[in-house]
Amino acid sequence: MNMTKVLKPAEVTRDWHLIDAEGKTFGRILTDVATLLRGKHKPSFTPNVDCGDYVVIINAEKAKFSGVKLEEKEYFTHSGYFGSTKSKKLGDMLENHTEKLYMRAMRGMLPKTKLGKQMIKKMKVYAGSEHPHTAQINKGA
Numbered sequence: 001m002n003m004t005k006v007l008k009p010a011e012v013t014r015d016w017h018l019i020d021a022e023g024k025t026f027g028r029i030l031t032d033v034a035t036l037l038r039g040k041h042k043p044s045f046t047p048n049v050d051c052g053d054y055v056v057i058i059n060a061e062k063a064k065f066s067g068v069k070l071e072e073k074e075y076f077t078h079s080g081y082f083g084s085t086k087s088k089k090l091g092d093m094l095e096n097h098t099e100k101l102y103m104r105a106m107r108g109m110l111p112k113t114k115l116g117k118q119m120i121k122k123m124k125v126y127a128g129s130e131h132p133h134t135a136q137i138n139k140g141a
Helices: 026-038 090-096 098-107 114-120 134-140
Strands: 016-020 054-058 074-077 086-089 123-125
Touching: 016 026, 016 134, 026 054, 026 098, 026 114, 074 090, 086 090, 090 098, 098 114, 098 123
Parallel strands: 016 054, 054 123
Antiparallel strands: 074 086
């Protein structure tokens, strides 16, 4: 009888993936990235081990949004004090805090545990087309 092999954290091999967000829909990009970060695209996927790959997203500010989300969708923050609720529009966050917008959206697609925090650290987001990870990406290709 064949037994399913369980992957140990020391046995994980990680690749680097480059994703160009220009002209692609925001949510579709993030679902693909979540699959890569979680490691579900690998045949050796183990749910309790961080077996995902590194992901570099370039041209993050050129992603498409459908409908009137840029003007109407809001993100809220609260410090815990009375009356400290602040809101930012999606368009403003895309302009000024692109990396934070991607991180916040990705956080909802990953496990809400220490493992999820470890996975999200492997995602690198850059608003423009320049990034400092060319050596790792070329080595993996």
